[in-house]
Amino acid sequence: MNFEFSQKVSGLQASAIREILKYSADPSVISFAAGSPAPEALPAKQLEELSKELLAEEPDIVFQYGVTEGYQPLREEVKKLLTKRGCFNSEYDDVIITSGAQQANELSAKVLCDESDTILAESPSFIGSLNAFKSYHVNLDGVTLEDDGINIEELEIKLKKGGVKLLYLIPNFQNPTGKTMSWEKRQKAFELCKKYGAVILEDNPYGDLRFEGEDIKSIKTLDTEGSVIYSGTFSKILSPGIRVGYVCAHKDIIQKIVICKQVADVHTAMWSQMLVYRFLKRYDLDEHIESLHSVYKQKTQLMLSQIDEKLSSKIIHTSPQGGLFIWCTLPDEVTTAQMVEFCTAAVRDYKTALVPGTAFTISDSDETRSFRLNFSAPKKDEIIEGCSRVGRLSKEMFGE
């Protein structure tokens, strides 16, 4: 049978990453292509212990239906956490627990955007969110991402055009670039969106993973009337496999997100929510987060030094102070096709998986000569060996 798919979905292609991942199934491949936190930094032992207690003490709750808004004690803990960080306005904000921040971002777009609306995002940006927006067939447009955040002049030009409903930003250690938006640009973007009536969707999965430099306050801290939606997650600091994220936004927005989540998956798995709640009650979250930093710092520094030592000197890269990713850019004369060929050769012939920048472009036709490296998932010896392999290939293709 030939199926006629909906317009919004027929345009969605399985991502370019998938091709790379096919080769990655080979166990001899070292993967720098993941988006997962460092496995050794997840508190697996603590979670295992908490799970035992939870199942023994509250089997009736853990196995039955919960409410769509989320497990109430966890919602309260998240509100406390966000209040401490200046991201929860008790006057009008509310919180809903979601099945990962992916759901938070997808539902935010669903409740606010019709097909005629525009969503602006950093160019390049996180493929999962870009595809979520595309799956609602909205107009998606990019704003050039500079080292300290999006180009503010370009933002204003695009806002002026009208029709912009949402500005999607990952201000801390952005995916895929690892770049962090300056406080000045956060303020300016906030003011401009307010002026032109656009809502900011601030996605902050990596903010806790800062191992160097000073924290920069969230855009949400500037909010005085509900024009910023803040999404967060426990994926990077506790576990991605449990799928627990949250949204903090004006209660009118949360109310609509609740209705959409009800039809999406009824509620987030009870065990996952109750486990996170027990972790937050039992342990000091700040201490736990602090304990992750040395792991991330060591791995980042190792990969950065390996890149500098082994890759063609013509390749430039970001030097993030946190997060999961390093963004490498090939020399000026390299075409998009050559960059993709470089990434393909890396995994096919040199058994090292990178993610080509084409995975993160706003439009399929955008040119890019960059690729993404992940330093959190591989082991240290894999970082060393993988960089040697990519180094040899890069020198062959682009010279010393």
Place this chain on the structure above:
Amino acid sequence: MNFEFSQKVSGLQASAIREILKYSADPSVISFAAGSPAPEALPAKQLEELSKELLAEEPDIVFQYGVTEGYQPLREEVKKLLTKRGCFNSEYDDVIITSGAQQANELSAKVLCDESDTILAESPSFIGSLNAFKSYHVNLDGVTLEDDGINIEELEIKLKKGGVKLLYLIPNFQNPTGKTMSWEKRQKAFELCKKYGAVILEDNPYGDLRFEGEDIKSIKTLDTEGSVIYSGTFSKILSPGIRVGYVCAHKDIIQKIVICKQVADVHTAMWSQMLVYRFLKRYDLDEHIESLHSVYKQKTQLMLSQIDEKLSSKIIHTSPQGGLFIWCTLPDEVTTAQMVEFCTAAVRDYKTALVPGTAFTISDSDETRSFRLNFSAPKKDEIIEGCSRVGRLSKEMFGE
């Protein structure tokens, strides 16, 4: 700030059930309003034990990201289960694990339907699915549900009109009516949909809960080219709180659902999936299902006898051979408003929660004088006491 929500979402209201649920928070209220399985029939002890083993043996997998398609060993077990039931065609079908059957139904609609397409559903039908369809702003139309399934002549008239992309059916112990579609009607509906190019979405959450009579084969068993999507769940037989469902459909459809699930929640919680897998490997599912039947049979029969004994004789009701629900209908002269008043008085004054039929109508303006009773969630003494309360109210309002 005044938010302008998307058209598809602004039309979605928090369901009528919510009003009733507000009163239900009162601990003296007996709830016949739930949609949850009998708590005493969930294998909580076995799941607790399996969880311990799982967390001790595979912490690396349970806490990390999984693939969108689902935990591979579970997918294989589900394929085996469906093959045994004649619902998996190895030539073209594939299976994806979803976060409950709710997600299965929502994503099926998302991949197939544009705003100009029509979805037909039994009238009345399950509010969660109806709202999922509405959240994509499709044309939703109902086909009258008779005691043995939808009216086939009406179905053909509506299919003939054109534009029908999907026919949504719950053939076994339908929600909210408890009605089961006959084998003859299943065959006729299948043939008609094939003739007019509509896909059938067969939602089967309650099929395993038949405690009386003969199983009727799924519509999916008739499928020879992928024109039936089958969705199932472990919510009613293992646990709803873990949120594990699945879709079996033509691989072209599954491929699109995978892309949409990737942007919806990346994947279903690993613990939930791995727990179900271990249950299926450790225990005989058929034996487990068999063991549930006596619980459901006793509760159904108790509630049916209580209704006959205590409610106004002018109220008629279905007598389901399985599932979770009984559908009661007030006398001919009763208006929709009076039915809602009856349900409101029941919870407000008689501390017993029922769900008014208005929650299940295709359109907000549809008339109905029915209400839904759930017999699986309340305890036996609650069934007896709740029926006494509703009985008194019904006799006051409608006579002996």
